[in-house]
Amino acid sequence: MVKRSGVLEFAVLGILHEGPMHGYVLRKRCNAVLGSFRAFSYGSLYPCLKQLVAAGWIAEDTDASPAAAAGKRSRIVYRLTADGKEHFQELVAESGPSTWEDDGFGVHFAFFGRADTATRLRILEGRRSRLEERMDGFRAALTRTRERVDGYTLELQRHGLESVEREVRWLNELIETERQTGTTAARTTAGDGPDPSVHTSTT
Amino acid sequence: MVKRSGVLEFAVLGILHEGPMHGYVLRKRCNAVLGSFRAFSYGSLYPCLKQLVAAGWIAEDTDASPAAAAGKRSRIVYRLTADGKEHFQELVAESGPSTWEDDGFGVHFAFFGRADTATRLRILEGRRSRLEERMDGFRAALTRTRERVDGYTLELQRHGLESVEREVRWLNELIETERQTGTTAARTTAGDGPDPSVHTSTT
């Protein structure tokens, strides 16, 4: 029983908003969108797709193109179901711990355009308070160990602290923008209606 | 067969350089040293310790303190063997992929003081070239998708790029220092002789 869920599931549902695809292109599209944050292998993608079908979030249409018609192994085209869209909206709005992790946040953020302003604000603020905790941790470590640790550990902690501080400033800007305008930074259209983002395109 | 290796193994061997300890304090010390980069649970620590014993990198001494002498479950004190020290030196010098990962790098860096200058330089440069690849990835993504993606994805990529650039600058400084002095930033004593770093202390 190889259960599957989490970040890959989320990404698949997110990508499928662009329209029906079969596994192969889905993975490419996925790795293109998530860019440098995460990459998935077929070994996890295909089993994940099956799970999502079983759960009812997506449906498979065995390719109806003329080329298929024989008894051959036709390509399977996956599309989002209504339930899947709904489920995705729940996931986007979710503020569970995984969202605050580094990985999880990158992926979540990649589909931010599909959440509404209130959700976005909540997620951004959640992430920020997580980072603030980390900052405290760094600062505590820095004062605690300043004398009895070698220069490298110190350097690492300093660099870590500065990175986190930078990200907090970034989040502050985003939160500010979000508060003022609600919808300036992006074309905001939550999960209904025609796609707010890219459709599969020639690359 | 629950195999174990990698970053936890590395951390355990690193920490045990400070002196013999039993599992409980080892984990605390570990999470203290690795601070905000990584935390381990007992569920992975204890099995890992057994593996390390089986491999001969560490040895267990059933606590010889007077309190134990009865038939009770005495606390097990782990100490590094000579083989273990040797193995750790190999691991520190290792430039395998996991070292360039974010997680792996933080942990590796935390024990940098136990590697020699040449090794340190190699690792720092390896990390840097990894980051440079990532930078290229970000830049490519930024130009590729500038028009057909919503503002959030763009923001994310920009922030990501800047973070990586910052880290590259940081690495450059470290590499520079390392090249000039070899041993200014830290009290450098590679894996022999008495400990270069902290001994178990009251906290």
Place this chain on the structure above:
DNA sequence: GTTAGCATGTAAGGAGTTACATGATTTT
């Protein structure tokens, strides 16, 4: 006609986590 790349999958394993079980020792 054979390499390259499209397309789908499975089996085994890796590196951990959570939740649970248990018992010893110290503090209040």
Place this chain on the structure above:
DNA sequence: AAAATCATGTAACTCCTTACATGCTAAC
């Protein structure tokens, strides 16, 4: 004597990767 916390472990599960197996189709 009850509560906290020290101390050691196991079982089940998570979520993904690698390596493998397979077959189709387009390009050279």
